[in-house]
Amino acid sequence: MSAPENLPLDLEALYRDSNVRDALEALDRELVGLVPVKTRVREIAALLLVEKLRRSVGLQADAPPLHMSFTGNPGTGKTTVAMKMASILHGLGYVRKGHLVAVTRDDLVGQYIGHTAPKTKEVLKRAMGGVLFIDEAYYLYRPENERDYGQEAIEILLQVMENQRDDLVVIFAGYKDRMERFFSSNPGMASRVAHHVDFPDYGQAELFEIATLMLGRMQYTLSEAAAQALREYIALRKTQPHFANARSVRNALDRARLRQANRLFERRGAALTPADLMTLEAEDLRASRVFRGGTGETD
Amino acid sequence: MRLTQGAFSFLPDLNDAQIRAQVQYCLGKGWAVSIEYTDDPHPRNTYWEMYGMPMFDLKDAAGVLAEIDACRRTFPNHYVKVNAFDSTKGWESLRISFIVNRPKKEPGFGLARVEGEGRKVRYTTRAYAAERPEGERY
Numbered sequence: 111m112s113a114p115e116n117l118p119l120d121l122e123a124l125y126r127d128s129n130v131r132d133a134l135e136a137l138d139r140e141l142v143g144l145v146p147v148k149t150r151v152r153e154i155a156a157l158l159l160v161e162k163l164r165r166s167v168g169l170q171a172d173a174p175p176l177h178m179s180f181t182g183n184p185g186t187g188k189t190t191v192a193m194k195m196a197s198i199l200h201g202l203g204y205v206r207k208g209h210l211v212a213v214t215r216d217d218l219v220g221q222y223i224g225h226t227a228p229k230t231k232e233v234l235k236r237a238m239g240g241v242l243f244i245d246e247a248y249y250l251y252r253p254e255n256e257r258d259y260g261q262e263a264i265e266i267l268l269q270v271m272e273n274q275r276d277d278l279v280v281i282f283a284g285y286k287d288r289m290e291r292f293f294s295s296n297p298g299m300a301s302r303v304a305h306h307v308d309f310p311d312y313g314q315a316e317l318f319e320i321a322t323l324m325l326g327r328m329q330y331t332l333s334e335a336a337a338q339a340l341r342e343y344i345a346l347r348k349t350q351p352h353f354a355n356a357r358s359v360r361n362a363l364d365r366a367r368l369r370q371a372n373r374l375f376e377r378r379g380a381a382l383t384p385a386d387l388m389t390l391e392a393e394d395l396r397a398s399r400v401f402r403g404g405t406g407e408t409d
Numbered sequence: 410m411r412l413t414q415g416a417f418s419f420l421p422d423l424n425d426a427q428i429r430a431q432v433q434y435c436l437g438k439g440w441a442v443s444i445e446y447t448d449d450p451h452p453r454n455t456y457w458e459m460y461g462m463p464m465f466d467l468k469d470a471a472g473v474l475a476e477i478d479a480c481r482r483t484f485p486n487h488y489v490k491v492n493a494f495d496s497t498k499g500w501e502s503l504r505i506s507f508i509v510n511r512p513k514k515e516p517g518f519g520l521a522r523v524e525g526e527g528r529k530v531r532y533t534t535r536a537y538a539a540e541r542p543e544g545e546r547y
């Protein structure tokens with residue numbers, strides 16, 4: 111014990127000085143909904159801050175293992191949160207660089223014997239000092255093919271996750287049910303992943319809010335009628351197959367922009383104001399195939 | 410005789426923390442770091458063996474340090490050096506190179522004299538270790 115036990119400590123000052131506050135506030139501001147995710151990120155940040163304070167007074171403070179698993183349907187913000195996570199961990203000094211390396215099975219697993227280990231190791235080396243994000247991680251493990259090289263990649267990953275904990279954080283992401291099967295068939299992996307975070311699907315109001323945020327970032331606005339059309343679009347699209355939450359909304363907006371540009375181009379002789387360039391009209395959205403009983407993503 | 414080559418040749422051998430700091434400096438500059446080894450220490454031997462591929466797109470020195478350790482474990486009695494290549498236009502060459510491992514015993518170099526026409530003398534150096542075949546030198 112190097113410090114007296116009643117020495118006053120300032121957690122608030124530590125929080126202020128680390129740039130983690132900006133990252134947490136950005137998380138709240140830029141991401142709609144996702145309450146369980148935000149709570150978990152906050153908990154992790156609090157733990158790391160307290161550990162830092164403990165270390166500053168000479169108390170035992172082992173860096174906690176922070177490998178994570180993000181589960182949820184497509185478009186629920188797993189990659190975005192992973193990126194934020196990287197900057198939060200960097201702000202807390204848990205990782206040295208705070209960059210995100212996003213990979214899938216193809217980047218880790220080789221095509222022939224002896225190809226996998228160097229490939230996996232190279233990716234791991236690139237991710238050192240930051241966060242390695244493995245999307246659709248369950249594809250690494252293919253039990254139906256016993257000669258699949260995925261197992262080799264998993265073993266190398268496990269070794270580095272265990273021995274070089276200070277050098278990188280690994281985040282596995284994918285659909286919930288498949289990830290659960292992946293972890294149950296790889297007990298070594300499951301025991302080394304400390305945090306399982308589930309990303310819920312967005313509600314209609316949340317999706318609309320996301321759309322407004324996206325449009326704001328792209329400097330577009332919706333006319334009153336267009337806002338109504340977008341609400342109806344979201345309600346319809348949600349019931350259709352291949353609905354990918356925020357990603358579907360983003361695609362719908364991109365196509366609306368396309369139609370808006372085309373509409374303006376069609377009447378190119380007429381007077382045009384900057385407001386016209388910014389405004390999406392109801393017809394831009396209503397032309398979507400979703401309103402005519404078709405599926406989205408292709409219209 | 411202690412072999413001196415490349416950057417920091419005038420300094421005592423770098424320890425791991427110093428190597429890490431140098432590598433981090435190179436990565437910060439955007440250079441590609443590679444590791445080479447040899448057991449032929451002649452100063453004119455510019456072609457050392459590559460240990461793995463040069464490492465591109467790294468952000469943190471930890472990855473390089475792990476490779477250096479692996480190379481030292483594999484070749485504990487070889488010379489190992491770390492190079493950093495700068496690909497920016499106009500440079501396109503090695504910017505730094507330093508030794509990170511050396512054999513425990515370095516016998517050094519002998520001076521050979523060859524007498525030519527008209528009592529002209531030519532000199533050359535030869536590493537004592539290089540008299541033996543590759544792989545058995547140190």
